[in-house]
Amino acid sequence: xNTVKKIGLIIHILFLGLLAHAQDTSVSELIxxxxxxxxxxxxxxxxxxxxxALSAEPDNPQANYQMAFSLSAAGxxxxxxxYLNRTIAGSNNFTGPAYELLGSIYDAAKQPQQxxxxxxxxxxxxxxxxxxxxxxxLAYFRAKQxxxxxxxxxxAIKLDPKHANSQRLYALVAFHQNKRAPALLALCSFLFxxxxxxxxxxxxxxxxxxxxxxxxxxxxxxxATIALNKALSTAAATxxxxxxxxxxxxxxxxxxxxxxxxxPLTEKQTGNGFFRNYYASFFYKLAQTEHMPxxxxxxxxxxxxxxxxxxxxxxxxxxxxxxxxxxxxxRKF
Numbered sequence: 001x002n003t004v005k006k007i008g009l010i011i012h013i014l015f016l017g018l019l020a021h022a023q024d025t026s027v028s029e030l031i032x033x034x035x036x037x038x039x040x041x042x043x044x045x046x047x048x049x050x051x052x053a054l055s056a057e058p059d060n061p062q063a064n065y066q067m068a069f070s071l072s073a074a075g076x077x078x079x080x081x082x083y084l085n086r087t088i089a090g091s092n093n094f095t096g097p098a099y100e101l102l103g104s105i106y107d108a109a110k111q112p113q114q115x116x117x118x119x120x121x122x123x124x125x126x127x128x129x130x131x132x133x134x135x136x137x138l139a140y141f142r143a144k145q146x147x148x149x150x151x152x153x154x155x156a157i158k159l160d161p162k163h164a165n166s167q168r169l170y171a172l173v174a175f176h177q178n179k180r181a182p183a184l185l186a187l188c189s190f191l192f193x194x195x196x197x198x199x200x201x202x203x204x205x206x207x208x209x210x211x212x213x214x215x216x217x218x219x220x221x222x223x224a225t226i227a228l229n230k231a232l233s234t235a236a237a238t239x240x241x242x243x244x245x246x247x248x249x250x251x252x253x254x255x256x257x258x259x260x261x262x263x264p265l266t267e268k269q270t271g272n273g274f275f276r277n278y279y280a281s282f283f284y285k286l287a288q289t290e291h292m293p294x295x296x297x298x299x300x301x302x303x304x305x306x307x308x309x310x311x312x313x314x315x316x317x318x319x320x321x322x323x324x325x326x327x328x329x330x331r332k333f
């Protein structure tokens with residue numbers, strides 16, 4: 001090969017390399033622009049950017065995922081399904097979120113079984129992706145499959161114990177099975193993480209319903225659940241309402257009595273090791289500390305905000321001591 005041809009070949013190869021690099025940069029920039037437009041709620045503009053990116057790279061997993069995301073945000077979720085199918089065709093960083101979004105689209109379209117199947121398929125590939133378990137639990141909950149929802153919520157908590165919504169979901173599905181002790185303790189975990197706000201007010205209302213003997217399910221429970229429900233009711237009834245000057249003081253006494261009753265009882269029961277180890281054991285230990293007054297103020301905050309906020313401000317050292325104690329506990333599964 002003569003020198004001129006060699007130089008020409010080298011220039012051609014360099015040109016192709018620069019072109020490929022420019023194309024990659026262009027696709028990445030289009031995706032970035034699309035995300036910015038999506039964040040600004042300009043879904044039409046975002047979709048157009050992703051179309052341009054996909055015309056250059058049809059199998060780009062991020063572009064396909066973001067396209068489906070913007071279509072879903074624009075209320076056109078079912079149009080995003082083909083893009084998600086292309087995303088999950090190969091293993092990539094968007095596989096977990098793609099299955100999560102796919103399930104959410106089916107859920108919004110009132111197709112609960114397809115949503116459940118999508119979440120379960122995602123879990124097989126990404127078993128450590130916590131949102132899949134949480135959303136699977138929600139799908140089961142909406143389908144009134146409460147036992148399955150409890151199992152999914154349990155796995156979601158194991159993967160991310162600090163995810164408040166998973167604690168709330170566990171409480172709700174337990175409550176709907178008349179498992180009042182697991183429901184109450186999960187509500188306590190949720191309210192410790194999120195003591196104030198609309199969802200906290202709902203959680204507090206559910207807590208009070210449990211303390212007063214309320215149930216959401218009347219079908220026969222198993223022997224362990226019956227024993228726990230009885231222990232809870234008996235412990236709550238030992239507190240004399242007339243002795244306490246504030247709702248938080250009453251709640252502290254009620255919860256302490258319940259925690260002390262439930263802890264040793266669960267040690268005698270078989271099965272449901274998650275509830276025994278993660279919830280009952282932890283709150284049994286808490287009940288034997290000096291931290292119950294501060295804990296009860298957090299539980300009561302959404303219902304009596306003025307009084308409890310003032311108490312917590314005046315007793316900041318006690319609140320910090322509670323936080324330090326909780327942070328030092330190893331809650332086993």
